[in-house]
Amino acid sequence: MTVQRVSRSSRSTAFKEVRSRLRSRGLRWTPQRRALIDVLSATDGHVTGAELVELCRDRDPETTPSTVYRTLEVLEEIGLVKHSHGRDGRQEFHIAPASEHGHAICENCGEVRELSEGDVAGLVGSLGKRGFAVDLSHLTVGGLCPRCGNSGVPLA
Amino acid sequence: MTVQRVSRSSRSTAFKEVRSRLRSRGLRWTPQRRALIDVLSATDGHVTGAELVELCRDRDPETTPSTVYRTLEVLEEIGLVKHSHGRDGRQEFHIAPASEHGHAICENCGEVRELSEGDVAGLVGSLGKRGFAVDLSHLTVGGLCPRCGNSGVPLA
DNA sequence: GAGCTTGCTGCAAGAGGTTGCATTAGCATC
DNA sequence: GATGCTAATGCAACCTCTTGCAGCAAGCTC
Structure with missing residues (x-):
């Protein structure tokens, strides 16, 4: 559960960008989505879905898994994250890099x-x-x- | 749920072979294992774990998932089957081929x-x-x- | 065939993830 | 600020495995 610190400014820049990307598709900006993006922008490397749910719960104990997974789907659609499958077949997410890679x-x-x-x-x-x-x-x-x-x- | 038919003889040959492979390792030959091998030898291509449980239940409605998955583990250990992960990360099994492949x-x-x-x-x-x-x-x-x-x- | 060892089974509980549905709440419009 | 459309949420139930454990039974030995 190690979380890499990033500067406050880069984080809020990421917020604005995602928010406008969502809005331009008629999608909405909600506290839950904000929390997940906050978590994502503060993590490094690859995170499993379960870990993300856990990290979101650290910020808001009310977080429900279905919301997290559905939000991840949306974020993947707008190109913010990518998922791959770990060794046991579980989903792993990471902030979308400049280039795709295996x-x-x-x-x-x-x-x-x-x-x-x-x-x-x-x-x-x-x-x-x-x-x-x-x-x-x-x-x-x-x-x-x-x-x-x-x-x-x-x-x- | 399509099941490819194979000849009775090739099926029983497979039985004997597996049985002796198990015995040589001090492992046991049980009706449940026999059923799973029967199912496996009658399927073609790649099957998910859930499908195998379902197919075993067709033969014996008492079949429990844990037994199937544990048996599959054993069969993989003795080299009879291989598993890989499907597109959604679910396990897929297939009778082990002559050579490994992606x-x-x-x-x-x-x-x-x-x-x-x-x-x-x-x-x-x-x-x-x-x-x-x-x-x-x-x-x-x-x-x-x-x-x-x-x-x-x-x-x- | 009886006894014994220990591998195997079935059950129950739990983890990770998905889905359907009723309700809530963004946000565009007036 | 009130209204309405509809996307998003939260809940509950479900699916696919996985794991721990007590009891059962395969098969070796005598």
């Missing part, structure tokens, strides 16, 4: 690393030739990271 | 296609150089298949 997840320690364009170029090209348009944010590969792969007891 | 899942129609070694060679090599040992059965990529990508309304 993820490599260590099946032992759970560490997530982002894949570079070079890593996936072959796969994207190969599938592209067969007419399959790859969605990089939904490219997940499991395996063992260097630390876990080299140790004596890689898997439980 | 999956490409269409985010529109849900179709699953298997990735060839050539498709993933670049990614596996690239990650391998950095010390990450790829587990091919946990390589999943989302996107749009040729049918859905070319149609006028690719996504809902």
Whole structure:
């Protein structure tokens, strides 16, 4: 439950931007959405849905999961966040980066690393030739990271 | 709930093999396991956990989910089945093939296609150089298949 | 065939996530 | 500021697994 601090100003800038993006689509700006965006802008890396619900509850104990998940859906639609699936298939969210990317997840320690364009170029090209348009944010590969792969007891 | 028919003989061959594989590890052969293997050997492609529970219930309405999921775990341990995660993060099982492979899942129609070694060679090599040992059965990529990508309304 | 060990089952409870529906409340308009 | 449209919320129920535990039974030994 470590939360990275960001400056007050960058946070409120994010608010205004999201608010106008919502409004331009006829969507509404509610306290619950504000809280979630606040939480999201203060977190780093990848967060699971359950963690976000938990963090929102820290701010407002009344928070209900369905609202959080529905808001995340909306935020993904307007391009603010992206979700991918962790090693156990659970959803993980992160603030949308400049470029889409895949993820490599260590099946032992759970560490997530982002894949570079070079890593996936072959796969994207190969599938592209067969007419399959790859969605990089939904490219997940499991395996063992260097630390876990080299140790004596890689898997439980 | 479509179930592919296979010959009686190939089915009972599978039984004997699994039974001995279990016994050699000190594991037991129970009616519930027999039922699940029966179901598995009669299905084609990828099945979700819930579907397997349902199919087992068709044979024995007493079937409980926990038994099915625990049996699937055991069968994966002895190498009979493999699981991967579908587009919504749900578990999908399939009878273990000769070689491990990744999956490409269409985010529109849900179709699953298997990735060839050539498709993933670049990614596996690239990650391998950095010390990450790829587990091919946990390589999943989302996107749009040729049918859905070319149609006028690719996504809902 | 009886006894014994211990792996397996079924139950119940719980976690994470989704969905339907009645109610509430943004916000545009007057 | 009052009104009305409708998006968003909160609740409850549900789905898909997962886990702990007590009791059952597979199958080894004698």
